[in-house]
Amino acid sequence: MPVPVFTHPSCERHDPGAGHPEAPSRLRAVRERLVGEPAAALREAPAALEADLLAVHQQRYLEQVQGLVGAGGGALDADTIVNGHSWEAALHAAGAALAATDHALSGQGNAFAAGRPPGHHALAGAAMGFCLLANAVIAARHALARGVDRVLIVDWDVHHGNGTQALVETDPAIRFISMHQWPWWPGTGTADERGVGNVFNLPRPPGLPPARYVGDLWGAVETATTGWTPGLVLVSAGFDSMRGDPLGGFTLEPEHFADLTLRLRERFEPAPLVGLLEGGYIPARLAEGVAAHVRALA
C-alpha cells in the first residue's frame, strides 16, 4: 500500500519573500518528486481545528498571526515572515500532521505530512525560525487525546527542535530526541537539557562521517526507549542535515534517512510512524530525502 502524503496547495502559497531559504519551491519539488513515486499517494490535507491548536498555542498568539496575515503579511521575527496566505498554509500544515496521525492511529499504516511552514522552532506564544505552529507537538497532543499512552518524537533536522522541547519538556508522556549541529542556531539543545527526564539532546559538530550521525542517533533512540514503549512515533523530518545544505554542516544522504526510518519501524512495531516535514533548503536534495524516507515508510 502506498504511504499517504498529506499536503495542501496553500502550503505552496506561503512565501517569506525573495531570497528566503524557506521558499515555496521546496514543497513544489517534494510534491513533483512524489507524484512519480509509486510508494507515495498524495492526499489533500484538511485545515487543523482550533481546539487542536489551542492544546499547544496561546490564543493571543494565534490571533496575532492571523492579524498580521490579514493585513497582508509582515515579519513575526527577523527570520519568520508571513504573507497573505500564511495562515491558511499554517492551518493546513498542522492539518496535514493531524490527518497523517489520524491515518496512522486508525491502523492503516504509516503516513507523511508534507506541509510548510515547518514547526519545530515554534513556541506556545511566538513564531520562530520560519515556524508558525508546532506541528509535531500538535500531532502528539492529538494522539494523547485519542488515547495513545506515549509518543516518541525523533528530530533529525540539523537545528535543535527548541520549540518542540519547550512544549513537551514537562510532559512525561512524550519523549523527545533531537540530534543537531552544535554550536549552531538556535543555541539551545545541550545534552544537560533533560526536561523531566524525557528530553534527549545530541549536539554534534558538523562534518562527521554519516555513519557517526546515524549511530549516535540510534544510540539515543535505544537509551530513550529502553523500558518505555511508544504507541506512536513522530519524526520531525528535516533534511537540512543532508550534505551540502546551506543552513547546516551535517553529511547525511537519502539512504541514511531510509535506514533510520526502517530501524524505527522495526524497533517500535506495531506503533505506526508519522513523518513531518521540517527543514531542508536545496529543493532537489530535499525531494530526494523525502522520497527515501517515504519509501521506507511504505
Ligand SMILES: [Zn+2]
Ligand atoms: Zn533546520
